Amino acid sequence: MAGDQTSAxxxxxxxxxxxxxxxxxPPRPAGLRNDWVxxxxxxxxxxxxxxxxxxxxTVGDEEACxxxxxxxxxxxxxxxxxxxxxGRGFTDTAADLAAHRLALDGAMxxxxxxxxxxxxxxxxxxxxxxxLRVAVMGKGGAGKTVISSTLARLxxxxxxxxxxxxxxxxxxxxxSLGLPPTExxxxxxxxxxxxxxxxxxxxxxxxxxxEVVERHASVAPDGVRFLGLGKIGDATKTGPKRTVAAMxxxxxxxxxxxxxxxxxxxxxxxxxxxxxxAFSDHVVVVVGPAWRSAMTARRLLPMVxxxxxxxxxxxxxxxxxxxxxxxxxxxxxxxxDVAEAERLGLSPLDACPDSPVIEAxxxxxxxxxxxxxxx
Amino acid sequence: MRIAxxxxxxxxxxxxxxxxxxxxxxxxxxxxxxxxxxxxxxGISLGVPRESVESMQPILNALLDSGYxxxxxxxxxxxxxxxxxxxxxxxxxxxxxxxxxxxxxACLCCGSHNTTREFFSELPADDRVVVADLEAGLNDLxxxxxxxxxxxxxxxxxxxxxxxxxxxxxxLAGQMGVRRIIGVANRTLTDDAAGEVADAxxxxxxxxxxxxxxxxxxxxxxxxxxxxxxxxxxxAVGAIVDRIxxx
Numbered sequence: 330m331a332g333d334q335t336s337a338x339x340x341x342x343x344x345x346x347x348x349x350x351x352x353x354x355p356p357r358p359a360g361l362r363n364d365w366v367x368x369x370x371x372x373x374x375x376x377x378x379x380x381x382x383x384x385x386x387t388v389g390d391e392e393a394c395x396x397x398x399x400x401x402x403x404x405x406x407x408x409x410x411x412x413x414x415x416g417r418g419f420t421d422t423a424a425d426l427a428a429h430r431l432a433l434d435g436a437m438x439x440x441x442x443x444x445x446x447x448x449x450x451x452x453x454x455x456x457x458x459x460x461l462r463v464a465v466m467g468k469g470g471a472g473k474t475v476i477s478s479t480l481a482r483l484x485x486x487x488x489x490x491x492x493x494x495x496x497x498x499x500x501x502x503x504x505s506l507g508l509p510p511t512e513x514x515x516x517x518x519x520x521x522x523x524x525x526x527x528x529x530x531x532x533x534x535x536x537x538x539x540e541v542v543e544r545h546a547s548v549a550p551d552g553v554r555f556l557g558l559g560k561i562g563d564a565t566k567t568g569p570k571r572t573v574a575a576m577x578x579x580x581x582x583x584x585x586x587x588x589x590x591x592x593x594x595x596x597x598x599x600x601x602x603x604x605x606x607a608f609s610d611h612v613v614v615v616v617g618p619a620w621r622s623a624m625t626a627r628r629l630l631p632m633v634x635x636x637x638x639x640x641x642x643x644x645x646x647x648x649x650x651x652x653x654x655x656x657x658x659x660x661x662x663x664x665x666d667v668a669e670a671e672r673l674g675l676s677p678l679d680a681c682p683d684s685p686v687i688e689a690x691x692x693x694x695x696x697x698x699x700x701x702x703x704x
Numbered sequence: 705m706r707i708a709x710x711x712x713x714x715x716x717x718x719x720x721x722x723x724x725x726x727x728x729x730x731x732x733x734x735x736x737x738x739x740x741x742x743x744x745x746x747g748i749s750l751g752v753p754r755e756s757v758e759s760m761q762p763i764l765n766a767l768l769d770s771g772y773x774x775x776x777x778x779x780x781x782x783x784x785x786x787x788x789x790x791x792x793x794x795x796x797x798x799x800x801x802x803x804x805x806x807x808x809x810a811c812l813c814c815g816s817h818n819t820t821r822e823f824f825s826e827l828p829a830d831d832r833v834v835v836a837d838l839e840a841g842l843n844d845l846x847x848x849x850x851x852x853x854x855x856x857x858x859x860x861x862x863x864x865x866x867x868x869x870x871x872x873x874x875x876l877a878g879q880m881g882v883r884r885i886i887g888v889a890n891r892t893l894t895d896d897a898a899g900e901v902a903d904a905x906x907x908x909x910x911x912x913x914x915x916x917x918x919x920x921x922x923x924x925x926x927x928x929x930x931x932x933x934x935x936x937x938x939x940a941v942g943a944i945v946d947r948i949x950x951x
Binding site for chain 1 (some may be wrong): 715743866
């Protein structure tokens with residue numbers, strides 16, 4: 330997640346203007362960092378435990394099965410996340426890591442046993458309603474935002490609950506969802522300062538991810554709920570960076586059984602490196618016809634990580650050949666109408682609803698929905 | 705002189721930066737091309753062979769591989785340039801600040817970002833021209849921290865998102881005390897379209913036209929300056945260089 334790369338203290342000699350607010354502080358003692366890791370692990374555990382409790386209390390065969398599946402999926406996701414902390418030098422958290430792993434194994438076994446008791450048709454049906462967790466990556470300008478926003482709205486039109494998250498500090502998803510340009514990020518009340526957190530801020534310990542979405546996510550067309558990182562600040566502020574750690578934790582802990590989550594990552598390899606996609610089960614890599622675009626994708630693919638499916642989407646190819654070894658699963662055509670919508674800052678779904686681009690994104694939804702969710 | 709090139713992903717930063725460096729070199733300037741993108745690809749636009757671009761060792765990666773840690777003083781910028789600079793066509797020296805291609809414990813904060821700053825802000829002011837192709841978006845501009853004597857090129861193509869990010873970059877550069885900020889309306893089909901971008905940016909804005917020659921070179925992964933140096937976009941970048949040199 331966002332905090333991974335800041336595991337060692339920043340050098341005092343050159344903290345950079347983006348860290349001006351913390352420049353005067355001494356390097357973080359390792360104890361604080363361990364403390365933060367421990368508290369963020371406890372929070373993840375609490376979300377899993379809560380979902381297990383909800384599952385146990387859910388009435389109705391299919392609803393119960395769905396909630397147990399979600400609980401198991403959340404535990405699996407947390408277990409993958411645990412692996413990212415293992416062996417990273419947080420020595421005094423080793424016992425905590427082991428304890429969490431045991432607790433997760435217990436939760437997964439319990440959920441697995443309950444799920445096995447449902448008949449196959451119920452389980453299949455519940456599986457089909459289990460929300461998607463999709464992260465969209467690619468080079469700048471590849472078309473990530475148009476694709477992720479259109480995907481979010483098309484899923485909503487199919488009757489699904491959708492959370493669209495703009496994980497780009499250069500916000501653009503609001504445009505493509507059809508919202509008025511917004512610089513809204515997580516409000517201050519959803520954040521709290523914590524010296525051990527990446528950029529010094531984290532999700533307020535008093536609220537759950539679900540509550541944050543209910544209270545603070547904008548309502549976009551087709552009922553999509555939207556969260557962004559906020560406006561980048563002036564030359565001396567960290568701006569939306571401070572909401573990054575909170576947003577990554579929020580998505581990771583957003584276990585709602587029947588909600589789809591679509592995350593639009595900032596261009597290039599930095600955000601996958603920082604594991605902004607930690608929440609995802611499925612990664613979509615958008616590739617254009619340019620050679621650089623394929624080179625970028627080759628750099629992104631190793632960062633997808635285990636336990637996730639990868640779907641390559643070819644965008645705006647005309648008559649160029651596919652990149653070697655990178656045949657797109659879904660092909661999205663070049664369409665001047667979409668380019669015009671982009672110029673005007675409109676959602677393609679509003680500006681050119683009959684565009685073949687939208688039909689192709691529909692095919693992406695068809696492809697993603699039946700994919701096996703790791704539970 | 706130092707020139708920082710900023711803009712949204714896909715706005716054409718690397719293409720313009722590469723052509724700009726080549727034009728400067730042709731006019732007799734010693735050019736240091738800094739690829740500050742953690743997904744380094746400026747070499748392509750400079751005319752460095754694709755294999756060398758893929759295999760080149762950026763400063764951050766080289767330092768980490770040699771056991772460099774946060775606590776050690778970093779070698780001076782000129783030493784790093786001598787050690788890790790790659791020869792590009794027309795005497796240009798290319799250096800990449802850092803590449804990310806595997807999950808690891810490597811630290812960006814003291815790696816590519818500070819190295820970017822070092823190159824942009826700490827290379828001694830002399831007869832060299834430093835052309836920095838920054839990472840997409842605004843963060844890298846904050847890190848590079850151009851100042852009074854520097855030039856910032858804010859690139860936008862015609863999309864609303866791209867224009868909005870260039871507009872913010874201009875605002876930010878102004879706050880940092882940069883006096884020479886030039887807008888570039890990239891990939892514009894007509895003068896009118898470029899005029900709209902210029903109006904939105906609110907500063908002197910030069911046009912680089914949409915150009916099939918650039919698209920073609922891009923598909924092949926070669927420099928447009930080698931494939932078609934007299935194509936309209938390459939000529940337009942030459943005009944930007946003239947404008948910058950005219951002061």
